[in-house]
Amino acid sequence: MRYLPKSPAERQQMLAEIGAASIDSLFEVIPAEYRLERDLNIPRQQAESEIIDYFRAAGQKNATGYASFLGAGAYRHYRPVIIDSLVQRGEFLTSYTPYQAEITQGTLQAIFEFQTMIAELTGMDVANASMYDGSTGAAEAVRMAMRVTRRDKSVVAATVHPEYREVMATYSQHEGLASAVIGYDAETGRVDLAALAAAITEETAAVLVQSPNFFGIIEDIPAIAELAHAKGALLIVSIAEAVSLGVVRPPVEADIVTMEAQSFGVALSYGGPFCGVIACKEQYLRQMPGRLVGQTVDGSGYRGFVLTLSTREQHIRREKATSNICTNQALVALMATIFLTVYGKEGIRELAEHNLAKADYAAKALSAQSGVKLRFTGAPRFHEFVLSTVESPTLWSQRLLDEKIVGGVDLGRWYPELGNATLWCATELITREQIDTAAKVLAEGLVEA
Amino acid sequence: MTTDATTPQIPAGPRTLGKVRPHQTQNEALVFEMSSPGKRAYKLPPLDVPAVDAAALLGSAHRTTPGLLPELSEVEIIRHFTRLSTWNYAIDLGMYPLGSCTMKYNPRVNEYVARIEGLAEAHPYRPDSLAQGILEVIDLLQRCLLEITGMDAITLQPAAGAHGEFTGILLVRAWHESQGNARKKILIPDSAHGTNPASAAICGYTVENLKSNAEGGIDLEALTRQVDEETAALMLTNPSTIGVFESQIAKIADILHAKGALLYMDGANMNALVGKARPGDFGVDVMHLNLHKTFSTPHGGGGPGSGPVACKAFLEPFLPTPVLVQSKDGTKHWNYDRPHSVGRVRAFYGNVGMFIRALAYILANGPDGLRQTTEDAVLNANYIRKKLEDDYELPYKTASMHEVVFSDKRQAALGVKTGDIAKRLIDYGFHPYTVSFPMIVHGALMIEPTESESLEELDLFIAAMRAIAREVEVTPELVKTAPHSTRVSRLDEVQAARKPILRWRPAE
Numbered sequence: 001m002r003y004l005p006k007s008p009a010e011r012q013q014m015l016a017e018i019g020a021a022s023i024d025s026l027f028e029v030i031p032a033e034y035r036l037e038r039d040l041n042i043p044r045q046q047a048e049s050e051i052i053d054y055f056r057a058a059g060q061k062n063a064t065g066y067a068s069f070l071g072a073g074a075y076r077h078y079r080p081v082i083i084d085s086l087v088q089r090g091e092f093l094t095s096y097t098p099y100q101a102e103i104t105q106g107t108l109q110a111i112f113e114f115q116t117m118i119a120e121l122t123g124m125d126v127a128n129a130s131m132y133d134g135s136t137g138a139a140e141a142v143r144m145a146m147r148v149t150r151r152d153k154s155v156v157a158a159t160v161h162p163e164y165r166e167v168m169a170t171y172s173q174h175e176g177l178a179s180a181v182i183g184y185d186a187e188t189g190r191v192d193l194a195a196l197a198a199a200i201t202e203e204t205a206a207v208l209v210q211s212p213n214f215f216g217i218i219e220d221i222p223a224i225a226e227l228a229h230a231k232g233a234l235l236i237v238s239i240a241e242a243v244s245l246g247v248v249r250p251p252v253e254a255d256i257v258t259m260e261a262q263s264f265g266v267a268l269s270y271g272g273p274f275c276g277v278i279a280c281k282e283q284y285l286r287q288m289p290g291r292l293v294g295q296t297v298d299g300s301g302y303r304g305f306v307l308t309l310s311t312r313e314q315h316i317r318r319e320k321a322t323s324n325i326c327t328n329q330a331l332v333a334l335m336a337t338i339f340l341t342v343y344g345k346e347g348i349r350e351l352a353e354h355n356l357a358k359a360d361y362a363a364k365a366l367s368a369q370s371g372v373k374l375r376f377t378g379a380p381r382f383h384e385f386v387l388s389t390v391e392s393p394t395l396w397s398q399r400l401l402d403e404k405i406v407g408g409v410d411l412g413r414w415y416p417e418l419g420n421a422t423l424w425c426a427t428e429l430i431t432r433e434q435i436d437t438a439a440k441v442l443a444e445g446l447v448e449a
Numbered sequence: 450m451t452t453d454a455t456t457p458q459i460p461a462g463p464r465t466l467g468k469v470r471p472h473q474t475q476n477e478a479l480v481f482e483m484s485s486p487g488k489r490a491y492k493l494p495p496l497d498v499p500a501v502d503a504a505a506l507l508g509s510a511h512r513t514t515p516g517l518l519p520e521l522s523e524v525e526i527i528r529h530f531t532r533l534s535t536w537n538y539a540i541d542l543g544m545y546p547l548g549s550c551t552m553k554y555n556p557r558v559n560e561y562v563a564r565i566e567g568l569a570e571a572h573p574y575r576p577d578s579l580a581q582g583i584l585e586v587i588d589l590l591q592r593c594l595l596e597i598t599g600m601d602a603i604t605l606q607p608a609a610g611a612h613g614e615f616t617g618i619l620l621v622r623a624w625h626e627s628q629g630n631a632r633k634k635i636l637i638p639d640s641a642h643g644t645n646p647a648s649a650a651i652c653g654y655t656v657e658n659l660k661s662n663a664e665g666g667i668d669l670e671a672l673t674r675q676v677d678e679e680t681a682a683l684m685l686t687n688p689s690t691i692g693v694f695e696s697q698i699a700k701i702a703d704i705l706h707a708k709g710a711l712l713y714m715d716g717a718n719m720n721a722l723v724g725k726a727r728p729g730d731f732g733v734d735v736m737h738l739n740l741h742k743t744f745s746t747p748h749g750g751g752g753p754g755s756g757p758v759a760c761k762a763f764l765e766p767f768l769p770t771p772v773l774v775q776s777k778d779g780t781k782h783w784n785y786d787r788p789h790s791v792g793r794v795r796a797f798y799g800n801v802g803m804f805i806r807a808l809a810y811i812l813a814n815g816p817d818g819l820r821q822t823t824e825d826a827v828l829n830a831n832y833i834r835k836k837l838e839d840d841y842e843l844p845y846k847t848a849s850m851h852e853v854v855f856s857d858k859r860q861a862a863l864g865v866k867t868g869d870i871a872k873r874l875i876d877y878g879f880h881p882y883t884v885s886f887p888m889i890v891h892g893a894l895m896i897e898p899t900e901s902e903s904l905e906e907l908d909l910f911i912a913a914m915r916a917i918a919r920e921v922e923v924t925p926e927l928v929k930t931a932p933h934s935t936r937v938s939r940l941d942e943v944q945a946a947r948k949p950i951l952r953w954r955p956a957e
Contacts, residue, residue, distance in 0.1 A: 001818035003554055003745075004825055005903035014828055014904065018835045023824045026831055027725055029694045029848045034731040040724050042593045045815025048558050054812065055805065059567025061582030070572040073796060080491065082527055084564065087749075090541030091534035094555050097751040100881055102872070102935040106533035107750035113480050116952040120516035126951045130752065132608035135796035143651075163796040170769075170792035174622065174653030218510040247503050249512045269563070270583050271573030271797025272608070273753035285949065291751065296945035298937040308945040314611070314647035315886075319656040324647035327609035327741065331749025334530075341480055341526050345518040347491045353503050354496055360506065361498035380507045401576070409574050413785075432497040 001045070067434040068406040069362075071384050071425025072214070073134065073161045073240045074271060075263045077351075078429060080342045083265045083335050092334060097291075097327075101306045107330065108305035111293040114277075114337040121340075121348075122239070122257040123250030124279035129291040130333040131276030131325065134260025135164040138208065138238045139171035140289045140323055141258040141278055145206035145234040146177060147287045147322065148255075154179045154206045155199045155233070157191040159213035161240055162414040168208075177205075189217040189376025189386065197227050204233040211237055211251060212244050215423065216359075216384025217376055225253030234284075242336075243427075244382040246343075246352025256280045265339025266332055275332040286312065289323030352382075354428040359383035362426040362435045369443040375421060384425045386411065386418070391445040393422050399441050405434060467916070468543065468909050469878030471934055477532040481953045484519035490526055517955060536936055537750070538880045544906050548852045548883035548895025549642065549690060551720045551742035553826075556813060559745065559806035568805060573797040577782045583801065584781035588773055590808040591757075594738060597819070598716075599729025600759035604768045606799040610717060613737030613756025614648035614684070616769060619791040620735055620760055621682045621711050622652050623767040627789070628709070632681040636710075638667060640691060640887040645684045645715060654681060661889050665691045665845040667701055676708045682735075686715040687728070690887040690895070691845050692830060692852035694721070702732025711735065719743040720899065721827060721851035724820035735760040740800075744807035755803035769794050825900035826851045829907060833896055836911040840918040844890050851899075857892035865921045865928050867892045872939065873920065873931035877913035 006014075011023070020026055027035060046054070068076060087093060091106060098104030098111075111129045118127035131137035142154050154172070156165060158181050165181070172179060180199045183192050191209055200207060207228040211219040221237060228235040237251035239259040251257055262274040280288060286309070294308035314321040343351055363385040367374035371390035389396065393410045400407045408422035415421065426435065504511045521529070538545070545552035563569065571583050591603050607613040618635065625632045635649040638659045646656040657675060662668035666689060676683070683705055688694045695701060702712050714728050714736035720743045722728070728736050740746045741754035748754075760768070770790045771783035783798075814822060827850050834843070834853040841855035857867040871881030871894075883895035898907060920928050932938065 001814060001821050003556060003813065004821060004900055006825060010904045011828060014832045018831050020831070023828060026827050026848070029696055029850070030726045031696060031699065034698070034726050036724065036726055039816035040819060041596050042816055043812055045818050046812045048813070051558055051809050051812050052562060055562035055565050055568065055586070055809065058582035058586050059565040061585070062567040062571050063579040064567045064570070066579065068572055068575070070574050072574055074573050076570070076572065082523065086527070086530045088560060089531065089534040091537040091539045092750055093747045094540035095537045095750050096545065096547055096550055096552060096748045100871070100875070101940050102932050102937055103538035103875055103880065104750070105936060106536035109479070109533055110530070112953070116481065117516070117518060119952045120518065132612060133796055136608065136612070161796065163793060166793040167795060170619070170794055171651065173792070175651065218507065245512070245516065247512055248507065249510050267569040267802070268572050269569050270571040270580070270801040271799070273800040273802050292949070292951055294945040295950040296941045298940050300938060302937050304937040304940045306940045306942050306945050308942065308949060314643040316643070318643045319646035319650040321643070321647045324611040324615060324644050324651055325609070326611045326644050327754035328752040330751030331747065332753055334750065338526065338530060340518055341521060341529070342490045342523070343518070344490065344520040345515050346520065347489070348518060349515055350493055353501070354493055356503055356506060357496055357498050357501045360501050380510045406572070406575055406579070428493065
């Protein structure tokens with residue numbers, strides 16, 4: 001086996017030195033009836049070239065070369081080449097969690113830079129070293145708010161990503177945390193402020209909204225914060241599209257921000273690995289889940305970095321820890337750090353403005369077709385929008401696929417009340433030509449009908 | 450203390466210590482400190498649609514103060530992160546014997562295939578008809594993992610081991626609820642990983658500690674006493690964190706099952722079992738795997754991982770949504786219609802990029818390679834045990850599998866602790882072992898070499914450990930103040946925690 005660095009003779013020599021008669025004697029501690037005496041029934045050992053052929057074929061079967069208007073929590077942005085060059089350096093790729101600070105300063109400093117960038121972008125004081133993804137980050141943020149406020153109810157907007165809401169429900173179901181879901185304004189697509197105000201009580205630990213929300217609409221964060229804070233609840237803002245922060249005002253009134261940073265240079269990879277992160281106001285730091293890197297000095301006074309405040313964590317506190325998280329998404333956070341360094345202060349704004357322009361053009365071009373209507377026009381959007389079509393999405397989406405275009409996500413699964421509604425996303429990678437072709441295909445349906 | 454003639458001695462010479470000699474590393478500031486306005490590392494293509502007035506479109510939601518991100522050129526960014534990378538130790542540089550972490554070689558073909566365009570650029574909501582390739586990859590990985598574990602059903606959704614524990618205990622709870630009583634407590638041995646009790650707590654269970662017996666294993670009498678009608682499950686790591694297989698595993702399962710409790714297995718140590726024994730055959734009801742340990746996906750400085758949960762058929766209805774199903778025509782789809790499911794534990798389908806890497810590893814090995822891998826991992830650990838047992842105290846004499854746990858008893862008597870020995874190991878060119886864990890061993894040195902170490906590397910490690918044992922006797926201060934060869938010496942962790950500085954801020 002090509003990964004194993006021992007010759008048969010060396011194995012024999014080692015057995016002899018151990019004083020073992022055979023390799024099987026080292027497994028005799030396993031009761032005989034449980035020892036597997038046959039080969040595993042899995043594919044035979046393959047050459048590297050065969051492995052590449054297998055996955056290439058799988059990739060081709062997946063169909064490539066499609067233009068895509070899919071977003072909904074996973075966004076296609078350009079990934080600068082140097083991200084993969086740098087994260088494939090073995091010193092980053094094949095090192096462990098930086099518990100031994102003297103020989104992991106590279107990882108530690110990079111995480112410190114990540115924490116800084118996330119805090120800067122979100123308008124929070126501090127950020128952690130990463131969570132699994134945006135959905136689990138949101139669930140952990142609610143649990144964090146429970147600990148801070150010692151209350152056990154949450155109020156969640158229906159415009160939060162439906163899968164995030166499912167994950168939050170899974171996490172909180174056995175901790176006695178009751179959650180109310182608040183609907184949205186049919187005109188603006190924003191959370192219904194009157195219903196929200198009515199739902200927040202003195203028992204509410206957290207109000208959680210997403211902005212831009214699942215429909216792509218930017219929520220009125222200052223107004224929502226006022227409602228939450230009036231009752232002593234914390235405001236948690238979930239951000240699924242991190243690139244929006246280049247042009248959208250950060251939710252500085254929030255107490256906790258939970259973000260999916262996939263847009264910062266992370267491949268779609270059919271939904272993972274992505275990069276969640278939690279940021280918060282400094283006073284809530286001790287209830288933060290996950291790892292934190294802090295700056296300190298060594299014996300000679302040199303600046304250095306260490307994992308810190310670990311008394312919050314499971315390896316010290318066990319069942320009383322702020323979270324069970326151990327392994328996080330460190331290498332993906334490094335991708336985001338490199339992405340943000342490449343784009344920098346000006347680039348992230350320029351990139352966000354390109355997204356804004358593409359989506360503005362796409363929303364207008366697509367909704368200009370008869371039988372197609374743009375929903376939720378009363379509030380600002382980032383790069384996603386909802387279309388209502390007279391024709392069923394299953395009909396036009398097949399015609400789009402024939403043109404090698406994947407149209408918007410059907411919202412019927414989560415929001416049946418919206419009828420034939422689909423969620424479209426236009427990032428900097430979609431071209432005017434693709435948008436125009438999609439508009440033409442949408443128009444055809446009505447002519448034939 | 451004996452010296453073994455067959456083991457190479459630490460080579461002597463100017464500025465050399467075993468396998469290492471110091472070389473320069475570049476100093477490097479924080480990326481923010483190097484920034485200067487006007488530098489660029491990006492260029493966007495010309496906008497092919499009309500530009501928009503962001504302030505007008507967004508109104509009060511428009512960002513007027515940019516985040517203070519750095520401004521640098523591309524070459525500076527390459528140098529910045531390359532310089533940082535040289536400050537890290539890594540498997541690619543040498544042995545990384547962190548017990549319980551399974552720091553094995555991360556094959557590069559894994560990285561290559563995970564970046565194949567049709568896989569890396571697949572959107573999770575693309576129609577199933579355009580995703581058949583990735584669904585087949587997921588299906589084959591699921592079938593391989595079921596065969597390896599001997600279980601009946603599986604979810605790949607959990608993003609890491611602890612996330613898998615959470616999912617597995619949710620299944621346990623859902624099943625008990627379906628039987629009319631969710632029950633109240635989870636039993637966890639005192640040798641367990643901290644994630645076990647933390648995961649059980651999120652599922653609403655109280656945690657009851659189970660004391661290990663004199664061999665470091667499960668005390669059957671204590672277990673019998675503690676298991677009752679309110680016990681939901683025992684979370685058992687097997688082999689245990691001291692690297693010992695629970696030879697009473699069948700009795701453990703029987704004791705639990707007799708009271709209606711389930712057996713959860715923490716699969717962190719599956720590298721000792723793959724191809725040699727299957728948890729599904731020895732009474733385990735539900736377990737998680739760590740693809741980033743056993744199946745060679747990279748640890749990446751702390752993640753990402755992947756923590757699939759495999760279970761027996763009676764737990765299948767409770768698996769997280771969605772589950773992968775196959776139609777009569779052979780096409781694969783996600784099924785969301787799962788009325789008994791515990792719900793989602795993560796958006797989308799899991800860390801799919803890790804699935805691709807793990808499957809590449811399984812294909813590269815095949816049944817013979819996986820078995821040989823396990824055998825070599827166990828061989829390596831036993832070799833280290835044999836070669837170091839004269840110099841370090843072995844608290845449990847039970848046969849070791851993939852890892853061996855010593856204690857610092859002899860060295861501590863001379864004022865030198867496991868943490869000091871670990872730091873001194875850095876000077877010899879090795880990453881330290883796991884320090885002070887498991888907690889049942891006072892001053893633990895937990896060593897897991899994995900199968901990826903050659904005899905030469907093992908012998909150098911053994912020589913280094915022996916040399917340090919001599920240093921403890923002769924020059925203990927040298928060990929207590931180690932490391933001496935790194936860019937930074939021991940860092941002030943107390944200061945870091947007392948006045949946390951968790952981000953850079955511009956000078957006032």
